[in-house]
Amino acid sequence: MDDKALNAAVAKFLKTVSFTAQGEIEKALRQAFASGKLKGGETFTAGVTLSSDKIDLNVTLYSKIELR
Numbered sequence: 001m002d003d004k005a006l007n008a009a010v011a012k013f014l015k016t017v018s019f020t021a022q023g024e025i026e027k028a029l030r031q032a033f034a035s036g037k038l039k040g041g042e043t044f045t046a047g048v049t050l051s052s053d054k055i056d057l058n059v060t061l062y063s064k065i066e067l068r
Contacts, residue, residue: 040067047061
């Protein structure tokens with residue numbers, strides 16, 4: 001597989017994951033605000049795990065989400 005095809009395949013996967021993840025995070029945040037668990041202005045850490053047995057991939061990435 002050439003680099004261009006590899007890049008396109010990974011980009012397609014990431015676009016799907018990004019779209020779905022954003023929706024799930026927004027849904028969870030709305031529920032947290034509605035229940036009073038969050039008030040606004042908080043910063044918290046969220047993580048995502050990428051895994052595939054086929055290519056021996058298992059990595060968890062963390063980043064902060066800052067609510068303003």
